[in-house]
Amino acid sequence: xxxxxxxxxxxxxxxxxxxxxxxxxxxxxxxxxxxxxxxxxxxxxxxxxxxxxxxxxxxxxxxxxxxxxxxxxxxxxxxxxxxxxxxxxxxxxxxxxxxxxxxxxxxxxxxxxxxxxxxxxxxxxxxxxxxxxxxxxxxxxxxxxxxxxxxxxxxxxxxxxxxxxxxxxxxxxxxxxxxxxxxxxxxxxxxxxxxxxxxxxxxxxxxxxxxxxxxxxxxxxxxxxxxxxxxxxxxxxxxxxxxxxxxxxxxxxxxxxxxxxxxxxxxxxxxxxxxxxxxxxxxxxxxxxxxxxxxxxxxxxxxxxxxxxxxxxxxxxxxxxxxxxxxxxxxxxxxxxxxxxxxxxxxxxxxxxxxxxxxxxxxxxxxxxxxxxxxxxxxxxxxxxxxxxxxxxxxxxx
Amino acid sequence: xxxxxxxxxxxxxxxxxxxxxxxxxxxxxxxxxxxxxxxxxxxxxxxxxxxxxxxxxxxxxxxxxxxxxxxxxxxxxxxxxxxxxxxxxxxxxxxxxxxxxxxxxxxxxxxxxxxxxxxxxxxxxxxxxxxxxxxxxxxxxxxxxxxxxxxxxxxxxxxxxxxxxxxxxxxxxxxxxxxxxxxxxxxxxxxxxxxxxxxxxxxxxxxxxxxxxxxxxxxxxxxxxxxxxxxxxxxxxxxxxxxxxxxxxxxxxxxxxxxxxxxxxxxxxxxxxxxxxxxxxxxxxxxxxxxxxxxxxxxxxxxxxxxxxxxxx
Numbered sequence: 001x002x003x004x005x006x007x008x009x010x011x012x013x014x015x016x017x018x019x020x021x022x023x024x025x026x027x028x029x030x031x032x033x034x035x036x037x038x039x040x041x042x043x044x045x046x047x048x049x050x051x052x053x054x055x056x057x058x059x060x061x062x063x064x065x066x067x068x069x070x071x072x073x074x075x076x077x078x079x080x081x082x083x084x085x086x087x088x089x090x091x092x093x094x095x096x097x098x099x100x101x102x103x104x105x106x107x108x109x110x111x112x113x114x115x116x117x118x119x120x121x122x123x124x125x126x127x128x129x130x131x132x133x134x135x136x137x138x139x140x141x142x143x144x145x146x147x148x149x150x151x152x153x154x155x156x157x158x159x160x161x162x163x164x165x166x167x168x169x170x171x172x173x174x175x176x177x178x179x180x181x182x183x184x185x186x187x188x189x190x191x192x193x194x195x196x197x198x199x200x201x202x203x204x205x206x207x208x209x210x211x212x213x214x215x216x217x218x219x220x221x222x223x224x225x226x227x228x229x230x231x232x233x234x235x236x237x238x239x240x241x242x243x244x245x246x247x248x249x250x251x252x253x254x255x256x257x258x259x260x261x262x263x264x265x266x267x268x269x270x271x272x273x274x275x276x277x278x279x280x281x282x283x284x285x286x287x288x289x290x291x292x293x294x295x296x297x298x299x300x301x302x303x304x305x306x307x308x309x310x311x312x313x314x315x316x317x318x319x320x321x322x323x324x325x326x327x328x329x330x331x332x333x334x335x336x337x338x339x340x341x342x343x344x345x346x347x348x349x350x351x352x353x354x355x356x357x358x359x360x361x362x363x364x365x366x367x368x369x370x371x372x373x374x375x376x377x378x379x380x381x382x383x384x385x386x387x388x389x390x391x392x393x394x395x396x397x398x
Numbered sequence: 399x400x401x402x403x404x405x406x407x408x409x410x411x412x413x414x415x416x417x418x419x420x421x422x423x424x425x426x427x428x429x430x431x432x433x434x435x436x437x438x439x440x441x442x443x444x445x446x447x448x449x450x451x452x453x454x455x456x457x458x459x460x461x462x463x464x465x466x467x468x469x470x471x472x473x474x475x476x477x478x479x480x481x482x483x484x485x486x487x488x489x490x491x492x493x494x495x496x497x498x499x500x501x502x503x504x505x506x507x508x509x510x511x512x513x514x515x516x517x518x519x520x521x522x523x524x525x526x527x528x529x530x531x532x533x534x535x536x537x538x539x540x541x542x543x544x545x546x547x548x549x550x551x552x553x554x555x556x557x558x559x560x561x562x563x564x565x566x567x568x569x570x571x572x573x574x575x576x577x578x579x580x581x582x583x584x585x586x587x588x589x590x591x592x593x594x595x596x597x598x599x600x601x602x603x604x605x606x607x608x609x610x611x612x613x614x615x616x617x618x619x620x621x622x623x624x625x626x627x628x629x630x631x632x633x634x635x636x637x638x639x640x641x642x643x644x645x646x647x648x649x650x651x652x653x654x655x656x657x658x659x660x661x662x663x664x665x666x667x668x669x670x671x672x673x674x675x676x677x678x679x680x681x682x683x684x685x686x687x688x689x690x691x692x693x694x695x696x697x698x699x700x701x702x703x704x705x706x707x708x709x710x711x
Contacts, residue, residue, distance in 0.1 A: 011505055014502065014507065015502065015503055018499060018502040018503065019503075022488065022491070022499055025491070025495075026488065026490055026491070029490040029491075030490065232484060232485065232486055232487070233482045233483075233484040233485075233486040234486045234487070234488065236447075236452050236482060236486070237480060237482055237486040237500070237547070238500075238503055239451075239452045239469075240450045240451065240452050240475060240478065240480040240482075241475060241480075241500065241503040241504050241551075242472035242473070242475045242476045242503070242504065242505060243472070243475075243503045244470070244472065397454070397469065
């Protein structure tokens with residue numbers, strides 16, 4: 001017996017949509033699913049956006065151990081900078097704790113001997129603390145260095161005047177406050193493109209990551225439905241109706257793709273409406289989303305076709321979803337990963353999609369700018385979708 | 399003469415060296431209920447899977463209403479209603495949504511789909527629960543809906559694979575009544591079971607299957623006759639039992655009579671039609687019969703006779 005070729009007929013198309021429609025209906029049938037698909041990703045975009053500076057200036061914790069004139073002028077100068085908020089603390093231990101727990105984006109410890117050292121013409125060191133995983137701290141570091149350099153110029157001027165016997169260091173330092181001294185302008189030149197451009201909406205930093213993470217997670221957990229449908233004998237029952245195996249596979253595939261796309265559109269539209277995230281060029285963003293959804297649904301089909309029981313499958317799906325997400329920059333920004341981790345990331349579809357969305361969201365790129373990413377994702381999609389559909393069909397036609 | 403709806407000949411299916419079905423042939427006419435009786439693992443589900451067209455056969459042929467049928471023939475699949483053994487329903491959809499989904503797969507749509515869905519809900523007695531999720535149904539209700547799905551396309555052949563497994567006695571009776579009514583409407587019914595009572599009660603003809611082979615088939619009477627075993631009649635009686643025994647022994651249909659402490663025990667070729675004559679004879683001998691018990695050989699005995707093992711082994 002030979003398998004007849006799959007021909008497109010209106011009745012078949014209706015059947016494909018009937019099978020796919022049931023998958024989407026089942027996705028939203030459980031209240032918990034509504035939470036995980038709609039609320040959770042947007043909640044994470046909000047929380048992580050806040051952590052990366054959403055709407056508030058970065059917080060700099062400062063411990064002024066000596067409380068001398070130079071130290072106080074430095075604190076006042078930092079406080080006067082609109083780009084950051086200074087939180088004064090009393091001890092270095094408290095500062096470390098606050099930075100570690102994210103209550104401050106970075107910390108500055110001004111040593112007790114600062115005034116004594118600089119008034120005698122020496123150089124003192126202030127300690128700047130930040131978590132390496134916090135990109136806001138990198139920006140904050142630049143601004144803090146700029147203010148310190150400005151203050152150091154004034155201190156140096158006072159030191160020179162004191163050395164020329166033109167008064168005490170304190171008198172000279174006070175005098176520098178009344179004289180117009182040009183501040184030091186720190187110009188930060190970035191080779192290539194800056195990972196976190198100035199003025200970017202902080203929610204836009206995390207929205208693509210959450211999109212990638214949740215599209216994959218939702219697709220993979222929805223793969224459990226494929227297993228359930230098979231285990232319950234529903235697939236065999238479908239095949240006993242005048243429905244070809246190809247139509248059933250097409251319906252299941254469209255259902256998986258529909259679920260992935262729905263999840264992606266919820267994150268895109270939700271983050272745009274609620275947090276003002278600009279996803280960049282619409283055709284480029286749509287192409288990227290569609291290709292990534294095809295990859296995710298291909299994996300879901302494959303997992304659903306290969307595994308037999310929902311219990312072990314759930315563990316595997318969560319492991320795959322979170323593991324690939326973590327490796328591919330959907331949990332920790334790809335820019336913060338080291339060399340080997342970046343190499344590993346390049347084997348995940350997440351990393352390519354992340355790079356594509358980064359180009360669109362942060363740098364205003366277009367479809368040609370993300371052509372390599374689109375190409376790689378298309379490759380992933382073809383391979384995984386083909387494997388998934390073939391395996392599923394093999395389970396139906398015995 | 400009733401038309402043949404299902405005809406399968408020489409069906410064979412092997413998994414490696416294990417032959418699951420070997421040379422199976424069945425014919426079912428319209429309005430007939432055919433029971434495929436066999437223990438678990440006998441090959442009933444494999445046979446049914448090939449007949450409905452969800453499992454490719456290695457050899458043999460199947461025709462539905464005279465048309466050749468196999469896994470790729472959607473035209474003949476339209477004529478079949480299939481009720482698998484497992485509850486093949488979406489528990490998170492309502493009863494009506496499940497019916498509409500499978501109805502769409504049968505090519506129904508729009509008003510026709512809604513009307514047919516309502517008709518089926520009515521037939522299986524679930525109209526008042528149609529809007530509730532199947533997850534909330536009792537086992538019996540789920541089974542009834544499960545059967546309803548098999549009726550959506552008004553099939554010529556209804557195939558039910560052990561539809562009463564795990565069902566309470568009340569729902570079981572309702573299901574058997576439903577099946578009998580459907581056969582009465584002209585549908586050909588293929589019914590597998592390992593419950594001998596169901597096969598005896600429901601089926602016009604029974605095929606006994608074991609280890610993938612059809613061992614015998616026929617009406618219940620045909621099969622029992624194969625045993626060459628007589629019916630046993632036990633009379634609880636008072637009076638001159640010896641005289642009655644002597645008179646009964648002279649009847650051609652009675653092959654043996656034993657006088658017991660409280661009555662008589664007879665072996666009769668076919669008890670049913672001969673019972674009036676037996677009772678008249680005992681009455682003439684001055685014996686008062688207080689109760690009559692007839693024990694006929696049943697399908698369990700036939701199965702034991704044919705396979706050397708009990709039906710529930």
